[in-house]
Amino acid sequence: MVAAPLAFENVSLAPPQERAARLLAAGEVAIAAIAKRLRITEMTLWRWRQEPAMQARVQQLRDQFRDQAMQDEPFADKRLRVVSRGAIARDTLAALKETNYEETYYYGPDALEAKRFDAGRVEAFRKYLNDIAEEMGDRGGKSASTNVNVNVGVALSLSPDERDARIAAIVARLGAG
8 A cells, every 4th residue: 555645644634625535536527527516616626636635635545445445355456366367277287287188078878988188178277377467468369469669669569479470580689699
């Protein structure tokens, strides 16, 4: 949690400013609607928003909201979502290794037992890894493109395959030099 500056920790705003701070912190109402609801002009609200005490109070309220959200729903925390998916992926991989990547199935009128490659569980494992990568901003889907910022200020939009090929070429050139 980012704490408000000490000078404004116990800030006391006038009641209309406090209502404005709560509405601003909630982020659910447009500025014009807040001004109208409080029966003030947008310019007055703008001036209030420039005051350090108001800024500190809005940040304090946002921090409180975020802390409460984390208590109410732990998976609102990105780190916990990634850790959870990682645990599921590890369990899935362990189960695959334990069964030698095979699943048992039964066929025929006598329900004969047979083994085959466990494609479903392998696909589930790959999905967990992809979910983790997406959560971390590591990759998009197959059709997603990646923006690569080149140090001369040019932004290129590349598919993941094009991006990987270009990176490999650069690494090869660096290794050859």
